[in-house]
Amino acid sequence: MHPFRRVQALSLAFKPFREADQLAHWRDGCVRDLVENAYGQVPYVRSLFRRVGLVPADIRSVSDLAALPLSSKRELQDAGLMQVVARNARIDRLLDRSTSGSTGERMLVKRTWFEERLLNAFRWRVLREYGLGPCERVAVALFHGAKDPRDSQALFRLAQRVGVRQMLILDVLGDPGVAQTAARYAPQALMGMTSAIAKLVEDVQTGGYSLQPRFVLTSGELLTDPLRQRIGTLGSRIVDVYGANECNFMAWQCPANAEGYHICDDAHIVEVLTADGRPAAVGEWGEVVVTNLISYAMPLIRYRIGDLAVRGPDWCACGSPFSTLLAVRGRTIDCFALPGGRVLHPWEILNVIRPYTGWVRQFQMVQTAPGEIVYRVLAARTPAESEIQAIEQAARQVLAGCASFRLNMVKTIESAPSGKSRPFIAYQQAVVTGL
Template identity: 25%
Template sequence: MKILEQLQAQLNHLEKIDYYRKRFADASVDPCAVNSLEDFARLPFTTAKDFQSELKKPPAQCSLFTPEVTRVNFSPSGQELYPVYHTNQDLETMHRVCARSLEAAGLSPQDSVAVTFGYHLFIAGLFYQGQLEYYGAKVIPLGPGESERAVKIINDLQISVLASNPTFAMKLAEQGIPSVHTLFVGGEPFTSVQGYPEKVRAAFDREITIIDSYSMALCMPIARSCRHNNGLHLMDDFVYAEVVDPDSGEPLPIGDKGELVLTHLHKQAAPLLRYRTGDLTVLERRQCACGRELTMPQSVIGRTDEMLKIKGIKFWPSQVATILRSYPSLSLNYRVEVDSVQGVDQLRLTVEGSLADDGELERLANHLKSETLLKFNTIETVDKLEQGPGVVDKRKGRSF
């Protein structure tokens, strides 16, 4: 089925949901009149605030809940939690799509997998458990923590695959888990952090396959890499992705940096329609041997919520954190200051930590310019950064 036909079928489903029916009416749009992707791009966006407000209603009052729901996970929103609903069909679809990516990762049903993600309330542990069982692999739900016991179980059972956040995986690898040949990582920025994959491989002290994923509680999966190491492939049989200008909301061409917008293609409970993720990314078309094409080369590279325009260029301060993760001697405690001197924007970065020498400082400066397209006029490292906002825009007298 072509993507437009899939979207049209999903819109027929959404029209039966009060939450979306009201949004269509408020925007004076007819979902039945969507006859092209250009028509689809004129449908209203869904925002996290509005969507979560509906989800936080009791099930009897929430139109995103259906009687067919069989699993309820939760996701944090500030100090609160909101539920994430799945029907049996939703779970089966999720597992089927993931099974294709497991095959592309090089797994076989003969593999045994240790999962160290959490299993309480949140979705990550059960997300891996379900797809791996559907695929036919053998799964050990280790859960997080207790590294010594985890290492013993992995070695006693000769576990071949590990699903873990990268930090914990390195901790286990340093204690010795020689049977593991494939690592699924998540829960932390990984592909977007220069040098991190190499650091993890160094901890294992051998060549292993590392599979990175990008998901969020409301939409799992979204993208996952494969054994060919060609970026994170979008699960385009599960979600339809757009990249839009964070300012105007206008769709951007493939290859341009912007905000990721997602639409479920088959979801029954709590389906997303043109959901603004707030995540900054780039989509490219890369033909891969695994059969996928639409790819996120660097996964997520920042957040769109606090965009600034500097020297005529759009700048997202959260990109700085992603870049700093590549420098172990620097912390993520930093401050970006923007000022205007004689009408010319000036950009300053102050960060806790230290750099080895001028060569490393130059590497950081070039790295920042490459990723943000902006030259930082001043980069300073300090032993201790005074408490205060992470971004100060003196031009407009605001900070956050």
């Protein structure tokens, strides 16, 4: 990223443009820089251009982007790391944000230290928009406590020491004392994965603790009515944000309570496309395709992120220059009710098998009977028998005899009518879908 653009991007994370034409000018400039750099440095991107017979000079603005082909998770995965990461990036120094979590499909994500900080700065901007002060505390509820050891977070720790950007990660599944920790920390804002927040709220209430954040930011999965009700018992304002591992925050509910979500137009280009590939009309459902304007180490250009959304008007009724989405259909994560009354969150299994899943390309975890869980796997390569056993043993330990667990190799994993495969299917739904 050009140094001048870096400075401007950082300043935007503190103060966004007020005028739509300034924003449009910035986006066009970002697109030109991004495609020029990606074409020169990233073999995969160059092959995209070749496929349609274009060169970077043909892409001068946001509207020109539509001439480039879309890329799916699978295509980036198949291309391999050396093809999708910029040649001028020090690959050993990049932060790894790869995931095989809630989507069931593995996705490589690499970023430089600066890109990671920049995306985080945009996230803090959203928190400020909802009214978070610089010295107020944020708790983040997750299903794991994992961190990249290469990300020292030195700047962040320094900020915390001087009393700004106070943030605490809560491992809702792994830390038995998480409710007490959260209550002691008394955050002004609570954010994280929607069902992790809901579980934390439940633990806090069962433990007799008190937690009263001013607002709760749900993300990562669909905010269903039962989840909203459970989180709503805190009495805090609930706002939903739309983000993904690959891009951090992409959209957030209008802070002024107008209908819909503001799109983070200064960091991403979010397109909503219908099944035949045309841009959705306002009010129409379509597939979300995103171009990340600030990731150069591993560019995502017209990337099919795997979600559906309803396109909204290009300006929000609140007067913000950001364009909007009216709804986002994220994924839902179903818990497995096991015989004997134990309710198992599928991430409890995912967390323990993760170290052994390097060869898994895509998975689906299905509760085929109340006491039976089948881990269906589409393999990236043929695993050794010991690799399969390692996964089965780790999972069986967590299940502690409440349910059986076995790994089945499959050739395909079916998609739901929405076009997305469901990574977790609980018993009742497994019966309905015939799996």
